[in-house]
Amino acid sequence: MAWTFKIFPAIGIARIGNHLGSAPQDYYVGPEIPGTVIVPPDGYKDSSGRVLRQAARFRIYGWEKGVFMGEITSSVADITWTVELANTKAAFNQFTGIGEPTGPLRNASVTDRSSLMITPGPRTIAGPNGAAVFDTGLFMGTSVPLGEIQTDSSGRLVVLGGFGNSGSPSNAPLTSFDNNDGWHDDVSDGPVTATVTLQGNNPIQASGAWVICPLPRFAPPIFHIISLYDALLQVAVDRLGYPVPSTPSFTNDVYPILQRAIQYQWVTSKIGNKHAPLQAVIPPPATTDQRNMVFQQLRDPATTPTVDTPHLMPAIWTDYFAQVFGIRGHGSPNTGHWANHPLTRTQYNVMKNWAAGNFINDWVGPPAPGTNITPDGLTRAALENCSGGPFFPGIESSFFTRDVYPYVEPFRLDGTQLEAGDLTKQQAVPWQTDFFDCVFQSPLSWWPAAHPDDVFAANSNNYVTWDRGLNSFSDMVNFWSGLGFLVQSGDSIIETERNL
């Protein structure tokens, strides 16, 4: 009776925070069911205004001779987890944009490249209620803790990331949004593996997962128009032949795209009420003219990415910003362009079919999140809360994750081909500089679901700039945790817990 085991989510997200505790009340577990928004009982910050970390919880699921059996916990098996976290940003190449060979090295004058890599090495824990910390990593001789791992009472793995500490032991200045020599941050990523010994069986290695420990998610109710789930679904379609339905469901496929676009009104004044016409196509079927009017706004993913088109939606910048704007060695500065980032080809085809009337009208109202935790749902819930583009260089992970790295099955990276730190090494160092810079840049936004442009404060009908009061890269490094979190309040989404 052959068993196989897999770890889910295939990619988990553990977000950093500067609240230092690691007891269960000191953090919250990220979304585990698609469509859910986690609001900690006492908010996203502690009483001192420090941001709680969002943990990633990993579970083992078992199949016996191909039959799905369910979650495997410590009640039936001995489970040994091994996790490695690393931050290798400072030793990697400068970010120069995608579509071109990688740039020159960051910190090129440093000959001891290992001194730039925060690599505490793997940690292993077995059984329930275990714990280990990643506290031995160094950057230029300075200690940089990256977080810790725990097991809960059922033997599930809980990963906690870093504390939002970015710094420069040499007091180097912050000069650019992406490449700052002499600097480090404490985001990280790495492989998650497990050995499962079911009672009466020999130890079996579970199919491995990966964890990313990126910056906090300040706008949990706002989903990215192109999430990392969407981007990696397209990878699965293109590289693994993963099938998607030829006829989309309005409720499951079309509505989420429309709804995300509508929700952007809460994070950028540039949208404001301009997406009100989208309300007119809900509920379906709407008229052909109404559907076409929406579809015609969308950029075709087959269009050369650097070309300006009149199809301005989604209103977010392209991956190829460097080429369009003539920066980073890509020609001369060339402002006045607006090449936007398209939906994935699968998303675009959903909208194209819908516009043509080729969709299943299964509408009975907005879909409620499920109630059961499932293996695939764990992965989707983690990735739908991450940005799937533009990758310039991106929020949680880089274009390597979409365009380069190998997958053994949909959403599951081939860990044998990767090293800890690979998913975040191309991101800005420190992350705060890119996060400071990624505001609305006329005529498009960057990642308003990650970094809102404009928000509504409580009891106000007027937009205010979300990062008001932060005026420099250094301000973002020092005061990022004072930024507000967005929460649902009745029919509105408002800013709360701001302490700047």
Place this chain on the structure above:
Amino acid sequence: MPHLHSYLGGTFLPYLTQIHRGPKMFLDAIVAPHTPQALVLTAFSSFAEMIEIRGKIAAHPDIQRARADRECGEAQILITSADSLQFHAGPTRRRDGIFELRAYHAPAWRDRPPAAVNAAFRRAGIRPILTASAAGEHVPRFTFLVAFESLAVRQEAWGSLEADSEWSELEAKVSGASIYKLAPYSPLS
């Protein structure tokens, strides 16, 4: 889950015992497609009796209150025969070990498992305490509840069955399986 067991053992079972004398078994999932999960097995002599008892349960105010707090629940009707019920009660009650609810898709078996199935099970050391077919399904699906001393014994038993050439000829395919332990308040095992 403690709330669910409190309801099942403290509210549901006492009332069910008052109105129904048939077999009752309560199990707690340790490996199942959806967990946490509890399984309640109740046997009735007829559809009419089942509907009558279920109506009484649904009308009981304490149960209505408790069910209002439950997230979800689902029921499946299985058809069996009295001689297939091999439950233990009293001093012979199985207190340790595990129970597996295992379903087979087996069109070739038609209405009931052929005698060769029980023979193959016996050779592998598998002794179902319940054998049943799913009611109302147009493709034959058969469900067995099997008690094992441990997961290791279970592994060995199914391994022996898989290696049995006569079993292979019976063309049965596992369509689902869940593993349970006995709830402490279960009257039968």
